[in-house]
Amino acid sequence: MKGITGNLNWLLRLEGLTLLTLSTVAFAHYGIGWKVFALLFLIPDLALIGYLLSNKAGAILYNLTHALIGPACCLCLGLIISDSQFMAIGFIWSAHIGFDRSLGYGLKYSAGFRYTHLGTIGK
Template identity: 35%
Template sequence: MYPKFILRLEGAGIAAVATAAYFTIGGPLWLFVILALAPDISMVAYLAGPRVGSAVYNAFHTYLTPVALGAAGMWFGMATVIWVALIWAAHIGVDRAVGYGLKYPTGFKHTHLSGATDPGTPAGNPAEAVSDAAGTRND
């Protein structure tokens, strides 16, 4: 099997488990519907450029934050916090399942799952085309 396929399958599994857990522990449908796309608000950061946009988008689309949030919710016995964490994990899982991956700073469509680049973006290692702090390009 190809790694991208495995990552997509993994995302589908996480989405299914997170969604099932959410409804099993009594999470309300209305909250799930309202928050299902909330992490995508992070795309607004692309207005500040692809480097900032990708960093913010990735921060909202990694499993680390909802796992930490869910653990805190369990530790403190806060059901609402656990619900939010499960919705968030389900969102990320669906994104991965359909091929939306973590973004490289070279362009919105250049992800760890797609391998696609935005028009005008050089192909190859994404890190090679990123400017360094002094503003010079590495390619």
């Protein structure tokens, strides 16, 4: 699989870093405590357990927890019902995704963990 190279690679990583930064700043406003942030930050990575079953199961679970659809829905629901806990969880979740994307960990293909929409990891 061909990876993203050059300036586009750096732009996408900077985009992830921006998402991490803005989500963390927003969490500080809606937040429910930094201990909660630290506790929940790595929860999306529990999806990696899917790789124990198969590459396909791992990719599906990883993508379900690392696409921006989930945190966007959580944030939208938090806005609609005025619930700061939903907002905080949405910001923690999106911060995690931004962190991963800034490191080059993109959404996965079923070929294996290393194969992402941002290119191959560890090549």
